[in-house]
Amino acid sequence: MKLLVTGGAGFIGPHFIRHVLQKYPTYSVVNVDKLTYAGNLENLRDVEADPRYRFVHGDICEAAAVREAARGVDAILNFAAESHVDRSILGADEFLKTDVVGTFTLLEAARELKIPRYVQVSTDEVYGSIDRGAFRESAPPKPTNPYSATKAGADLLVSAYWTTHRLPVLITRSSNNFGPNQYPEKVIPLFITNALEDRPLPLYGDGKNVRDWLYVVDNCAAIDLVLRAGVPGEIYNIGGGTEVENIVLTRQILRLLGKPESLIQRVTDRPGHDRRYALDCHKIRALGWKPGHDFGAALAETVRWYREHEAWWRPIKSGEFKAYYARQYVDRA
Numbered sequence: 647m648k649l650l651v652t653g654g655a656g657f658i659g660p661h662f663i664r665h666v667l668q669k670y671p672t673y674s675v676v677n678v679d680k681l682t683y684a685g686n687l688e689n690l691r692d693v694e695a696d697p698r699y700r701f702v703h704g705d706i707c708e709a710a711a712v713r714e715a716a717r718g719v720d721a722i723l724n725f726a727a728e729s730h731v732d733r734s735i736l737g738a739d740e741f742l743k744t745d746v747v748g749t750f751t752l753l754e755a756a757r758e759l760k761i762p763r764y765v766q767v768s769t770d771e772v773y774g775s776i777d778r779g780a781f782r783e784s785a786p787p788k789p790t791n792p793y794s795a796t797k798a799g800a801d802l803l804v805s806a807y808w809t810t811h812r813l814p815v816l817i818t819r820s821s822n823n824f825g826p827n828q829y830p831e832k833v834i835p836l837f838i839t840n841a842l843e844d845r846p847l848p849l850y851g852d853g854k855n856v857r858d859w860l861y862v863v864d865n866c867a868a869i870d871l872v873l874r875a876g877v878p879g880e881i882y883n884i885g886g887g888t889e890v891e892n893i894v895l896t897r898q899i900l901r902l903l904g905k906p907e908s909l910i911q912r913v914t915d916r917p918g919h920d921r922r923y924a925l926d927c928h929k930i931r932a933l934g935w936k937p938g939h940d941f942g943a944a945l946a947e948t949v950r951w952y953r954e955h956e957a958w959w960r961p962i963k964s965g966e967f968k969a970y971y972a973r974q975y976v977d978r979a
């Protein structure tokens with residue numbers, strides 16, 4: 647099987663590429679990535695010499711480049727996106743381009759080239775916040791921030807290509823991923839690396855927002871299963887089943903690092919901050935998936951990875967991230 651993976655140089659993409667190359671000796675992967683601030687070829691060093699892997703530096707909004715890369719593949723998996731909520735609050739242009747227009751460009755290529763399978767990697771954020779219970783796949787999208795709105799727009803377009811064109815699409819909606827190689831703008835790597843630097847951990851609002859954490863390799867196994875066994879036209883929720891309040895998560899990180907709680911700094915809340923995400927995962931479980939990692943052990947492993955890979959995150963934090971972070975706090979003040 648030959649796969650086109652887009653956005654394969656970010657956080658989840660490299661884990662997925664590694665997963666398929668290790669698990670399936672006959673699979674090959676073409677990875678199209680624009681290498682935005684979030685793309686990092688260091689995340690793929692261990693696979694780059696594999697003859698079954700090929701990297702193409704390209705933008706999913708460019709139709710000709712997409713068509714060229716997609717020719718002859720058995721499936722497209724679209725991981726490429728602008729993915730950080732706080733950045734979408736600062737400015738949403740790139741989110742509209744990549745998340746919506748980029749998805750459209752890929753769908754058109756898939757339609758024209760009659761690609762047998764298209765997987766859209768989406769998010770639980772499209773449902774919006776839920777106080778009690780959990781969202782099923784049939785719940786209507788109710789996104790609340792520019793990032794989730796563009797992801798929801800993309801999902802609607804993907805579903806429309808099934809209804810209208812019978813393009814064999816599948817959508818995965820996962821909860822918050824964490825693990826090695828996550829860009830340190832997201833809360834877990836931000837808090838781990840800030841604590842390692844003895845810097846404050848900026849906790850938004852009352853710290854009681856809840857996220858359902860999913861170890862990244864478990865998400866990759868689920869996406870692989872959806873690719874192979876999912877029913878075209880269907881949506882699959884993928885949740886870790888571990889709901890944690892941000893303040894509890896923050897204390898857990900500090901404990902794992904042996905750092906004091908005095909590093910916690912309460913800051914102004916994120917505008918439009920969703921209170922709680924929760925997914926009903928009966929459908930993906932019926933396909934035979936469940937999370938394979940315990941949250942506490944996976945968090946400890948993630949903390950260990952950042953501790954041992956300063957050479958990966960220090961250049962990021964003193965480079966692009968620094969300017970973004972300063973801008974974010976000036977904007978919110």
Ligand code: NAD
Nearest residue numbers: 653655656657658680681682684685705706726727729823
């Ligand atoms: P990421 O921001 O770490 O990586 C995104 C990748 O896409 C980067 O390599 C970037 O260079 C690339 N990219 C951006 N614009 C592009 C374009 N126009 N053309 C080609 N490549 C482009 O994101 P991630 O955390 O790895 O998330 C991957 C996907 O999973 C996204 O679609 C995201 O919405 C979704 N998702 C993420 C999470 C999470 O917790 N991280 C949870 C649910 C869903």
Ligand code: DAU
Nearest residue numbers: 729730731769770771821822831832833848849850855892
């Ligand atoms: O739910 C899936 C989504 O998870 C993905 O679709 C997104 O791509 C991914 O970025 C993530 O979105 P969140 O907004 O939930 O993740 P983030 O790491 O930005 O924030 C997690 C929680 O931590 C959230 O409640 C906000 C809070 N937070 C975040 C940051 C960056 C803080 O309290 N302080 C911070 O500095």
